[in-house]
Amino acid sequence: MAVDAAAPSVPGWARWLRARLGRRAVPYLLLLPGGLWLLFFYVIPVAQLGAVSLQEGSFERGYAMTWRWANYTDALSTFSSQFIRSFVYAGTATLIALVIAYPLAYAIAFRGGRYKNLLLVLVLMPFLTPFLLRTLAWKVILADSGWVVGALQTLGLLAENGRLLATGWAVVAGITYNFLAFMTLPIYVSLEKIDHSLIEAAQDLYASPAVAFRRVTLPLSMPGIVAGTLLTFIPAAGDFVNAQLLGNPQQLMIGNVIDSRFLRVLDYPTAAALSFSLMLVILALVIPYVRAAGTEDLVA
Amino acid sequence: MTQQTEREERLTGERTGEPPAVELLGVTKAFGEVVAVDDITLVIDENRFFAMLGPSGCGKTTTLRMIGGFEEPTAGTIKLHGEPVTGLKPYQRPVNTVFQSYALFPHLTVFENVAFGLRRQGVDKARVRTRVNEMLDLVKLPGMTARKPAQLSGGQRQRVALARALINHPRVLLLDEPLGALDLKLRKEMQIELKRIQSEVGITFVHVTHDQEEAMTMADSIAVMSEGTIERLGSPAEIYEDPRSAFVANFLGASNLLEPASVDGDDAIVLADGTRLHLPTGAKAAAGMALGVRPEKISLYPADATDLPGNVIRGSVVDASYIGVSTQFLVTTPLGTSMTAVMQNVAPFAYRPGDEVLLGWEPDHSFIIDGG
Amino acid sequence: MATATPAAAAARPRGSFLRFIRRHLISFYAVVALSYLFLPVLVVILFSFNDNQGRFNFTWNGFTLKHWANAFAIPNLFDSLVTSLQIAFLSALVATILGTFIALALVRYRFRGRSTTNLFLFLPMATPEVVLGSSLLAFFLTLGAARGFATIVLAHIMFNISYVVVTVKARLAGFDRHLEEAAMDLYANEWQTFRRVTLPMIMPGVFAAFLLGFALSFDDFIITNFNSGQTVTFPLFIWGAARVGVPPQVNVFGSAIFVITVSLMFLNLALQRRRA
Numbered sequence: 001m002a003v004d005a006a007a008p009s010v011p012g013w014a015r016w017l018r019a020r021l022g023r024r025a026v027p028y029l030l031l032l033p034g035g036l037w038l039l040f041f042y043v044i045p046v047a048q049l050g051a052v053s054l055q056e057g058s059f060e061r062g063y064a065m066t067w068r069w070a071n072y073t074d075a076l077s078t079f080s081s082q083f084i085r086s087f088v089y090a091g092t093a094t095l096i097a098l099v100i101a102y103p104l105a106y107a108i109a110f111r112g113g114r115y116k117n118l119l120l121v122l123v124l125m126p127f128l129t130p131f132l133l134r135t136l137a138w139k140v141i142l143a144d145s146g147w148v149v150g151a152l153q154t155l156g157l158l159a160e161n162g163r164l165l166a167t168g169w170a171v172v173a174g175i176t177y178n179f180l181a182f183m184t185l186p187i188y189v190s191l192e193k194i195d196h197s198l199i200e201a202a203q204d205l206y207a208s209p210a211v212a213f214r215r216v217t218l219p220l221s222m223p224g225i226v227a228g229t230l231l232t233f234i235p236a237a238g239d240f241v242n243a244q245l246l247g248n249p250q251q252l253m254i255g256n257v258i259d260s261r262f263l264r265v266l267d268y269p270t271a272a273a274l275s276f277s278l279m280l281v282i283l284a285l286v287i288p289y290v291r292a293a294g295t296e297d298l299v300a
Numbered sequence: 301m302t303q304q305t306e307r308e309e310r311l312t313g314e315r316t317g318e319p320p321a322v323e324l325l326g327v328t329k330a331f332g333e334v335v336a337v338d339d340i341t342l343v344i345d346e347n348r349f350f351a352m353l354g355p356s357g358c359g360k361t362t363t364l365r366m367i368g369g370f371e372e373p374t375a376g377t378i379k380l381h382g383e384p385v386t387g388l389k390p391y392q393r394p395v396n397t398v399f400q401s402y403a404l405f406p407h408l409t410v411f412e413n414v415a416f417g418l419r420r421q422g423v424d425k426a427r428v429r430t431r432v433n434e435m436l437d438l439v440k441l442p443g444m445t446a447r448k449p450a451q452l453s454g455g456q457r458q459r460v461a462l463a464r465a466l467i468n469h470p471r472v473l474l475l476d477e478p479l480g481a482l483d484l485k486l487r488k489e490m491q492i493e494l495k496r497i498q499s500e501v502g503i504t505f506v507h508v509t510h511d512q513e514e515a516m517t518m519a520d521s522i523a524v525m526s527e528g529t530i531e532r533l534g535s536p537a538e539i540y541e542d543p544r545s546a547f548v549a550n551f552l553g554a555s556n557l558l559e560p561a562s563v564d565g566d567d568a569i570v571l572a573d574g575t576r577l578h579l580p581t582g583a584k585a586a587a588g589m590a591l592g593v594r595p596e597k598i599s600l601y602p603a604d605a606t607d608l609p610g611n612v613i614r615g616s617v618v619d620a621s622y623i624g625v626s627t628q629f630l631v632t633t634p635l636g637t638s639m640t641a642v643m644q645n646v647a648p649f650a651y652r653p654g655d656e657v658l659l660g661w662e663p664d665h666s667f668i669i670d671g672g
Numbered sequence: 673m674a675t676a677t678p679a680a681a682a683a684r685p686r687g688s689f690l691r692f693i694r695r696h697l698i699s700f701y702a703v704v705a706l707s708y709l710f711l712p713v714l715v716v717i718l719f720s721f722n723d724n725q726g727r728f729n730f731t732w733n734g735f736t737l738k739h740w741a742n743a744f745a746i747p748n749l750f751d752s753l754v755t756s757l758q759i760a761f762l763s764a765l766v767a768t769i770l771g772t773f774i775a776l777a778l779v780r781y782r783f784r785g786r787s788t789t790n791l792f793l794f795l796p797m798a799t800p801e802v803v804l805g806s807s808l809l810a811f812f813l814t815l816g817a818a819r820g821f822a823t824i825v826l827a828h829i830m831f832n833i834s835y836v837v838v839t840v841k842a843r844l845a846g847f848d849r850h851l852e853e854a855a856m857d858l859y860a861n862e863w864q865t866f867r868r869v870t871l872p873m874i875m876p877g878v879f880a881a882f883l884l885g886f887a888l889s890f891d892d893f894i895i896t897n898f899n900s901g902q903t904v905t906f907p908l909f910i911w912g913a914a915r916v917g918v919p920p921q922v923n924v925f926g927s928a929i930f931v932i933t934v935s936l937m938f939l940n941l942a943l944q945r946r947r948a
Contacts, residue, residue, distance in 0.1 A: 137713070
């Protein structure tokens with residue numbers, strides 16, 4: 001019985017490792033390369049960002065670590081309007097995206113039938129064009145001489161010489177569009193998982209379709225809604241491309257400020273303080289959500 | 301050493317010169333607080349069809365997995381053909397397994413599935429091809445080599461799993477409830493097939509199942525397990541006719557268990573209403589015992605019948621269920637207990653619910669269960 | 673045996689019309705929503721044919737094929753495309769390998785800190801790109817590293833890892849563990865089992881993760897913007913050009929990429945359908 005013929009295929013060093021470290025070490029070994037990468041390129045930089053946010057100085061003279069907490073208060077007070085505007089825009093866009101995406105996801109999940117996968121692909125396809133090109137396309141669509149503005153003016157929703165571009169609405173519209181896929185997909189996934197016999201059971205128990213939706217489908221799709229809103233809101237809050245291309249200089253979002261502080265004004269401490277504040281606020285909103293939903297559901 | 305040899309004798313019922321195929325000595329497996337297998341000692345001889353039978357959770361699958369090397373015992377030793385295998389990985393043990401879900405590799409063809417073990421052992425291509433075809437003939441699946449598992453029916457997949465294991469000429473073949481997913485007719489066919497293959501190939505089969513009929517059809521010896529221990533070990537006839545515990549008595553087939561109010565001498569018991577019942581030959585009456593008699597051993601007689609067997613209990617029919625081959629009668633006794641009797645439908649029966657009848661059986665057709 | 677009353681008979685045609693609307697309303701909506709999704713794409717493609725005046729390409733001026741003919745007229749445009757493709761390929765490759773290992777560890781093994789690791793992996797996805805980009809910039813500045821191609825690749829690998837882990841994990845979850853036990857039962861040791869059974873079976877998920885990483889990297893703007901130094905990727909080119917006027921050739925390439933990817937996707941679907 002040539003049972004040991006298998007043994008020589010394992011390289012010697014692997015066998016030595018296995019003997020030394022045992023089976024228990026395997027998961028840690030697997031985690032090591034990726035974990036180190038994230039450590040170097042995520043944890044340390046972010047920690048360092050925190051450190052920079054407490055420094056003071058200027059690009060010419062150099063920076064010194066002085067634990068200048070005032071950086072935070074200064075930055076937040078100076079740019080409070082941009083901060084608030086970012087969250088307002090991101091929040092509005094997320095809500096609108098939810099309203100648009102949910103029925104779409106519902107339609108695909110429940111009426112898609114054999115074409116479900118195809119429809120899903122169709123939802124994702126537009127996002128194969130570069131992000132910037134899509135946003136620029138909105139500039140065309142929402143142009144003053146375009147039909148959207150024209151239609152709104154005819155309907156009386158917009159003043160005679162009103163514009164959409166360079167207003168908050170254009171920015172929100174851009175954000176909503178650009179992150180729609182992030183909202184649709186998770187909702188679709190959780191809707192698709194719903195066992196149809198649950199809905200039939202509800203109807204068997206005298207629930208009308210509307211009631212069945214409210215009491216069975218909607219609650220069961222909550223994990224998807226939570227995931228979708230998070231995946232939309234978080235990048236939206238930090239976005240500045242939409243604001244730059246579709247908005248006006250009076251209506252910058254915090255992302256624009258950070259970008260300019262870092263790359264043009266070179267005021268690193270302030271920029272770092274703003275970045276860190278943004279991240280902390282988002283984490284404060286996200287972590288309770290994630291705890292409640294459970295990361296397994298969220299990211300699966 | 302003599303004590304251990306005696307113990308081995310008691311368990312297997314015979315002595316052989318060669319080391320047994322499988323030995324479990326004091327094997328225990330605990331998962332944290334839960335003890336799945338509790339100090340089992342078991343010897344399985346060569347060339348036997350051995351079944352481990354029990355309800356789910358009794359530890360039979362865990363025991364099988366320990367023999368195969370997928371779990372390590374918390375305590376105790378496992379030997380294969382006299383060699384201890386503790387610590388050896390599955391690919392280092394001369395046993396092969398047929399999994400409950402078949403575990404066929406979906407991305408490989410039938411040919412490659414069956415050839416998998418041979419390839420790992422470095423057998424050359426020509427020999428591989430010959431042996432794979434031989435094996436597929438043995439399991440009656442010729443010409444299926446190019447298909448993928450997804451294209452096969454349940455029964456066909458089962459045979460591929462079997463071929464894949466057998467082709468490596470293991471000295472022990474482990475089967476983990478392999479027939480569970482098949483429909484009744486197919487299952488019966490496969491039971492006969494497996495038995496045939498085992499005697500043709502001549503290796504030891506260790507088969508885990510919860511289906512007592514399956515175990516009794518196929519196995520030479522059966523170990524009935526419950527809650528991590530072996531309750532009863534023996535041939536199908538032995539453990540059926542002499543279960544020795546209420547659990548085994550009720551797990552294999554059905555039993556009527558009668559508890560006496562007192563004993564009468566050495567060979568009879570007395571029920572609470574004074575009915576006197578004889579024990580089977582050789583049994584000794586003792587306190588706390590129960591007398592068991594299986595439904596098929598009992599016949600119904602009219603209340604005024606005269607030519608009666610040794611033990612008789614009076615009762616009235618509650619239910620008569622016609623099951624094609626037989627009729628099953630449910631009868632209440634004056635004590636308030638119910639007894640079941642099954643009689644073959646040679647001719648229609650005249651007993652109807654409400655009728656007063658006599659339940660009769662020969663004392664030697666019953667068994668006793670010791671109390672405590 | 674219901675006999676229709678006159679009132680019911682009158683109500684029925686109207687009722688069924690309403691029901692028709694209600695049942696199909698949602699599908700109708702889906703069509704509208706999908707049109708909304710495709711609108712900008714159509715604009716992009718359309719304006720690659722625009723005979724624009726001046727440097728900007730925002731108002732329709734007439735149909736022309738000249739931009740398609742002169743697709744390579746802009747010197748830096750094609751270079752930036754190539755750079756983007758190179759970065760995307762490299763970063764997706766490395767991220768897929770690293771991420772697959774992590775996913776294997778998370779799904780297969782129970783170890784201390786498993787749930788913490790899950791949370792930890794989720795963090796890069798939850799951090800806004802500005803923070804990721806700016807923190808990496810600060811990091812590279814401190815190290816004195818020159819920002820360019822390499823730093824972009826490093827950054828992209830970093831954010832791709834989380835997405836790869838999520839994708840592969842989803843695929844691994846349905847994996848039957850008995851298959852690996854069966855392989856070991858048939859004399860394959862751990863490495864052979866991995867190579868011959870595990871890996872082939874998770875390959876579709878791994879490949880999907882690679883594609884996802886590729887797409888994310890190719891399209892990335894914000895993080896790249898912070899860490900690019902002098903290197904110009906395709907999105908950076910567009911951004912730079914947006915102020916002075918985006919040449920229509922950008923639309924040409926954008927449309928071409930779209931058409932190619934879509935065709936590949938449909939090809940893949942068709943192949944899968946045929947194989948099954």
